[in-house]
Amino acid sequence: MGQQTNAQPGPPDGLAYASARGKWVLTATVLGSGLAMLDGTVVNVALPRIGEDLGGGLTALQWTLNAYTLTLSGLLLLGGSLGDRMGRRRVYIIGVIWFTLASIGCAGAPSTGVLIAMRALQGAGAALLTPGSLAILQASFRREDRSTAVGAWSGLGGVATALGPIIGGLLVGVAPWGWRLVFLINLPIAVVVVVLSRRYVPESRDEQATGRLDVPGAVLASVGLGGVIYGLTEGPANGWTPVTIAVTATGAVLLALFLLVETRTAEPLLPLGLFRERQFTAANLVTFAVYAALAGALFLLPVQLQLVAGFSPVEAGAATLPITVMMLLLSARMGRLAARIGPRLPMTVGPIVAGLAMVWLSRVDAGATYLGAVLGPMLLFGLGLSTTVAPLTSTVLAAAPDHQAGVASAINNDVARVAGLIAVAVLPALAGLSPAAYADPAMMSAGFHRAVLIAGAVCAAGGLLALVTIRNPTHPATPAESHDHSDPALSCAACPVLAPHIKPR
Template sequence: GPDRRRTVGAWSGLGGVATAIGPVLGGFLVGLAPWGWRLAFLINVPLAVLVVLLAVRTVPETRDEQADARPDVTGAVLAAAGLALAVYALTVGPQRGWSGPVVGCLLAGLALLIAFLLTEARSSHPMMPLALFRDRDFSGANAVTLVVYAALSGALFLIPVQLQRVSGFSPVEAGSALLPITVVMLLLSARMGRLATGIGPRLPMTVGPVVAGAGLALLVRVGPHASYVLDLLPALLVFSLGLSATVAPLTATVLAAAPHRQAGVASAVNNDIARVAGLLAVAVLPGLAGITPSAYDDAARLSAGFHHAVLIAGALCAFGGVLSFLTIRRRPDPAGSAAADAPTPRSVPTHCAISAPPAPVDGSATATS
């Protein structure tokens, strides 16, 4: 209904805002002192405490009475260990060579991830219910999440590095340079969510990643003595426009494809895939683009590698649009579109600081993450 659409739009917009604000805050903290880079990690402690307090005070409690309360310890251990070993190998291999121990870590990680999938398929209380992926829209939307968020994370990791090491920006300037993404996401995400309700998610999820990929490709103009207004800003505006068209419809598609009682699980799976995509991109993209550890001290080599990286990220992002066109089949919601402007019932609370949409007030659906 309209409550869910408004919530998904707010959630998606705020998520994009938080992602873009991170480099700004990080740049400010790094510039405070020679040891300021440590503050970029320590700041997460008070933020985590704040999130817990807000969740306790504002998020309504919901639970699935039919769900098994036992945690999937085996699945969690296999997934964490498998990802840790695989990411370590993918990070170290391109830099130090594919020695026997590195290849062994990669193979062990892949074996543990396969064991994780087999465990989830047989578990009565899986951490990641594989049955959700039987829905074509759910599988397609999560595949799009994987490639788009890999492109996003890889680019957001390398842009500040390029601006500081090659273009001569300070840490604060490099972080602040990404603020247009925050502004555009904040202004357009909810509107794009409403648009997708009327025309269906397939079109914005197809066009959005292609536009975002074009924005990433425009970053090849950023080099020594780059002009913010002429070289960087146009690329960021195009990228953020495409991202805004993608994120809210993508999230809404994931949630709409799952049964109501598993909305929270669907949200958690999608968030996990986005985080894994970012982890893999940061580990793999620099090496794939030829950015070795020594390149960070050589402006010419770093700039060349950055240009290769943004082209790879742009192509990956555009591929997300192709995936959307081939896999997303969910139709427009004319009734929901007509109701989108109706007043929200006073008895239904809405919240922005959440990780899944609120459950219906009749208790028939649950959301946990």
């Protein structure tokens, strides 16, 4: 490549936020992370059309979501470690290209089997680019501008999350095959990201990183999780055959081996010592409950709205917009409030409020209108999540030593994603939604009502868990601490935690 396409080293003390190059670095990271965020929201809206076009029923739709989340969850920590060692810009660009090639494969998939395989490859690419986005900001900007840059990244990422379902609905509505455009939209964005990254983003790496990459841990975690999720998805849907039982048992054994390997590895992907801190463990358990409920409800909601209530793809896509708007408006304020009064009360009340919103969604049925049955629950949902996410993020970070803040936030990210994986696999079966329900609106509706009641109960249980396990700090946070802890929460707008894998400098 010519000299003009290769980024020059940044200033020794980092880039200024107000500089032209600083703005281009921010743009490259926002657009790159926006690929993964946009894809995560538009695909939900496209699920009914994918089912109509390719067939496969409800189980195939579960795997369309879970194949992506599975490889992303299993490889996320490894992706962050690769960036630290090989160069964050290099791994970030590789991840964007990988993700885009897999997106082309998704768009051209002739069957659900091929689509699921391409989604798994897409998740692996996202595992390379997702941790690199905020790590690049942390490494590129001077210390006094990092919070501003992260705050701008969070807000703009929230906009991408808000627009995703609407864009997805518009694309899906083009034609029965319009869902393929949902994946092709990634191409022009990826080209811009690669060009900007090569030209403006300075290369950085963790010069203190030593030892080998924990590849065995990553393999054991990914394959083990895949085996368990396979069993939880296929067993209830198609029966517990000897093959299904064997795969599930193998997955459980591999996960146990993963924990054993992590105790004996010098630089583990999952430092189990962090879980000796009660506050850290408690916050992650609350994360698991809240995001399992969130993922399960939002997986089934677009299907219910389109197949039962008769919403168009655009209307179904826009249905959750109030959640994102509420998050963008309230998350930082709730973070500052939690810093003053402590996280225990907000982390108790927030999940209970969100759980009540899920119960309220049980009114969505044939003939339901947006104003009459959807808007109220969405506003209440957004209020509950806004109250929960900021103190949850700050509690996780505060419970870990400063030098492990990056890996602590990455663990919390993975906990949220694994919770979503399990919820999408298990909730339909718990609610009595068999594969046949996808073709029967009455059966689908009855199962949806049971599912949102279960999700609401799980979410509220997360609040009760916070009540008995979360401790308030013994000293109040300073205004600066309150600001720093509330900013990252904005990136969570109505989607699983996108906390970075950052090595603080």
